[in-house]
Amino acid sequence: MPKVGMKPIRRKALIDATIAEIGQTGSLDVTVGQIAKRAGMSSGLAHHYFGGKEQMLLAAMRQILTNLQLRVRTNLRHAETPLQRVHAIIEANLDACNFDPDVVASWLTFYVQAQNSAEAQRLLHVYARRLYSNLVVNLSHLLEQPHAEHTARGLGAMIDGIYIRHALEHNAPNRDQSVEIVRDYLDLQLSKIRDQ
Amino acid sequence: MPKVGMKPIRRKALIDATIAEIGQTGSLDVTVGQIAKRAGMSSGLAHHYFGGKEQMLLAAMRQILTNLQLRVRTNLRHAETPLQRVHAIIEANLDACNFDPDVVASWLTFYVQAQNSAEAQRLLHVYARRLYSNLVVNLSHLLEQPHAEHTARGLGAMIDGIYIRHALEHNAPNRDQSVEIVRDYLDLQLSKIRDQ
Amino acid sequence: MPKVGMKPIRRKALIDATIAEIGQTGSLDVTVGQIAKRAGMSSGLAHHYFGGKEQMLLAAMRQILTNLQLRVRTNLRHAETPLQRVHAIIEANLDACNFDPDVVASWLTFYVQAQNSAEAQRLLHVYARRLYSNLVVNLSHLLEQPHAEHTARGLGAMIDGIYIRHALEHNAPNRDQSVEIVRDYLDLQLSKIRDQ
């Protein structure tokens, strides 16, 4: 009995299972069998819907990046001034759901994957670029262009640094502390121009 | 070709080969065979001197952390004021030799390894703790204690963030830009107290 | 070539191949590859169906012990008096099929395996216990209880001794001679009580 339209359902289940499995094992050494089992299907079917393990990992990566982007957009919808928009971006990137251990572990593996996969590298590049340009666009209303770019780079580094620390230190700054650190940095950059 | 006292020589060669191989392949998926071959010996010998793959990876990790610490100490020797000492620490952590692609790639794999190896986790913890306390000790001469701690956390996150970006973006901020970003952050924190 | 329900078929083939291979090489140093090849499949599949080498060896052991038990039961079905039942047990244990060189070689390796495998030890223990209690139950109709136990121990030792000799001496007593030796021992024990 051929079921139709299973493709998106199966793919979704596999992507979720991939993230969950990476989160649980804490490494890229997840097997297709483990993922498929968690998703409630055979390993053969996983290949059928994704064509290979790398494709599955990339799909999981895309899902996480897409979620992040959605969060950014949602946050931006309620922001009106450039400053509010910068705050919205920071908070989206440090959103609670990104601190989900599964997601944090997945990020780490994406970095590793990017070392050997052009597509993974491209995806991470897109993420970094998007964060950077989002920040610059809004900061340039508040700061000189070079200063805006400088600040965007600093914010990006801080966000990634906080993130990576969460991947391994269980007593790393929590979400609220993290936001405070980053916003404080932003405030200082903004106050710098005003002081001069 | 001396036949006695080879142990330290072989271990050194293997550690170097491990870092080089991780750097070249960009992943933890380096085989003992590859490493041994690069070090100019058989895989059996690698096991003989290290007892296993994990031990080799941990030894490589220790080597990198030790190098970093040495650099910090060397830099501190020429620093006299607390401010100079903080600068020395930052610069040691962002030293050119840490930007060696092999070293950067190794760092990344260490993060991954730490997810599953208690010893790797411990080593990273020691690194983070040492950086933090080094910074706090010196910053507390310049700032109120809570502010010093806050700043140390921010600096640590920034350093790690810059580092991680280097592991994947070949057009990430270079060494000089990186130092500038971090020192600027430090300056702002220091100026904050003076402005009040 | 059916593609479903292969598990019992494959397992059976592997167990048979294990016994045959042990019989042919005469040691526990049979490789999974050899066994799998003899069973007409890849080594990977052997692991798939058994999970590991030890499991395969244990399964072969169980098979031999089960066969022995079946033989005992079959023989007992045609026995009516206690004496007939004791004879039936002896003959089952010295049955021709147990003198199959493969089976004899396997026994030997089981003894070795039992030195390091709790499960193998348990299986041999069950075998020895079953033989003993089977003998005691029936002998106690013919002899005083302590005498029955003593005789059961003697019979057990003799049976095992004959067996082990077969594992290495090709001119050890053959099946008929063996049965005669054991039955003679039994007769003497039984006549002892009558003479008194």
Next chain:
Amino acid sequence: MPKVGMKPIRRKALIDATIAEIGQTGSLDVTVGQIAKRAGMSSGLAHHYFGGKEQMLLAAMRQILTNLQLRVRTNLRHAETPLQRVHAIIEANLDACNFDPDVVASWLTFYVQAQNSAEAQRLLHVYARRLYSNLVVNLSHLLEQPHAEHTARGLGAMIDGIYIRHALEHNAPNRDQSVEIVRDYLDLQLSKIRDQ
């Protein structure tokens, strides 16, 4: 500083270490390294004195068989009548020192080794033949020749059976019970002829 006459000392140490190591690990899977270490020397030296692992195992086997033979001879020295001599042989074979766990484990491995080594097979053959003819010679003074041979075979099987049970059952009949079982068998055989 070349030491002379080390050969017998080293060989003795290695043989003892071999038996001890087999006894401790309970299997033939002892490595030359383990044995050499236990004997207080390098693995290279072990090879130098024995030429290979198999030679070492065979030497250990010879040592145990020689010990057994010495014990038989010693016991026979105090025996005068044929019956005493048969008793002496039985007791030598079931001597306490043969029940040393190390020795028992070694025996088992010798059986296994005999499956693949012509020399090991020969040694075991010599042992069995010697035991058999020793018994027959003395029994033939007490029984008809065929009956003596029959009894010798039965005694041999019993002795080996008791032995093998000790290799795996820790609650097997102890030394005294074992002697009793075997002597009882002997008594019955002897009484058989008298009764007729």
Next chain:
DNA sequence: AATGAATGAGCCTTCATTCAT
């Protein structure tokens, strides 16, 4: 659509053995 049977390459590890010193 879905299964799981099947393969085979590859990895880590162990070990007997050789050899330079």
Next chain:
DNA sequence: AATGAATGAAGGCTCATTCAT
């Protein structure tokens, strides 16, 4: 005499992938 450095073959096991059903 003695060491332990060094090799290389082999084994158990895993796993992505393919394929017949």
